[in-house]
Amino acid sequence: MLRAAVPFAVVGALWEALAHSGAFPPRLFPPLEEVALTFARLTASGVLPHHTALTLARLAAGFAAAALVGVLAGIAMGRSRRVEDLLLPLVSIGAPVPGLAYAPLFLLWFGLGDTGSVALVAFVALFPVVLNTWTGVKAVKEIWLRAARTMGADERRLFRHVVLPGAAPYILGGLRLGLAQAWRILVAVEMLAAVPWGLGWLIFGAREFLDTAAMLAGIATIGAIGLALEHLVFGRIERYTVVRWGMMAA
């Protein structure tokens, strides 16, 4: 733990030295104590928590829609040949286009603000979820299916007790990727969509006032949330499901 702090101390000291050297205007290159002060000020005044809450609400709405539609579509694709034929080409065409390229189109179609940004987040997060769920359902071992059938499982139980747990590691992997992509896109789209609140907007708006300290405080918050989503949320879900079922090593 202490050892991990060394690089941060070195980089921090370098930053401080540069910021205090007067080589750059302090407005553009604020010393760390000012960033920390701004962070504390924005947190105490409730501005930063409000931005964060709205960003997280958009993320939750977009990601929930993507997860629901994506898992259902992925399962349908894995189970039915016809659905697979219909959806797979569309998904494989849509997936490689950078999601952000759709942003102006979505803003045009759904309007500036929440609807457009949430729709885009959902759309972008959908692809990894669909593709992984589909792969997962296809990857369920044939022998498990046959064994369960021999033991008299009907279709319904086969699905609930074999297919779903069997595909779970892939589905979780897809959800994880989807959430990471949703997060990246959301921050960017908040800058473009001119929403009145949100972390992306906080950073972008601060540019107008040359408030670099506020930008850096916003970026630190974004990084912390990204880290928390990845490690706390998904690490925990994995431990309670696929690791406990012995599908994956901890």
Next chain:
Amino acid sequence: MRHFAAVAAALLAYELVARSGWFAAALVPTLPTIAHTLWTMLADGSMERHAASTLARVFSGLALAAAAGLVLGFAMARSRAVERFVSPLVNALMPIPSLAWAPVFILWFGLGNAATVLIVFYAASFPMLVNAWSGARAVNPLWLRAAAAMGAGGAQLFWKVVVPGAAPFIITGLRLAFQRAWIATVGAEMLAASDFGLGWVIFDAKEFLNADVMLASLAVIGALGYLFERFAFGALERATVLRWGMVRPGQA
């Protein structure tokens, strides 16, 4: 053939919606309108110029990221001290989306190419670095010992064993880095308002409600991404790791 049918069905559905009159024609242009716009932009050379500026930004950022990522990644695999110093920093910076830096970079470096390329560099370096690092660590120690026993020295060991051994990871890193760079470029072009580039065209078209220009540019973005992914990286793989027998064709 089946794939073709599904795409044709989707296009047909789109065309029907576009012609139904439910939505404003400016927002949902018909396919012939989009094709016509695409053709006009290709014919007067503007689309080529936009695509060329975008690709130039993607590849400058990617080249910088590859250079920095490979050097640092190999150094991390080689030395515990470097690894201990760099990996906490990488873990802290990686979860920050590259586009979050856009406003800061714009303030520091001004609107235009420098800020855009830096954003792309930021986006592309992490997959490069992480893959070079894991690739170099994944080199079979038996190969290193065998080569050392046959009298290979430091430089030779590095170029003839470590680099080819890590190549499958490095190519995966390049692939991921390219995808990230592509997204970051399009986003950065929208935010850092240059005057050429596919991201900029799409964003600019919004002001004039030119949905046909947006969809035509989207098609170009999709086609370019697909071509690079399919042909450039496929060719790179065939020329290196497949030819060396590092991965089997099915796996690649």
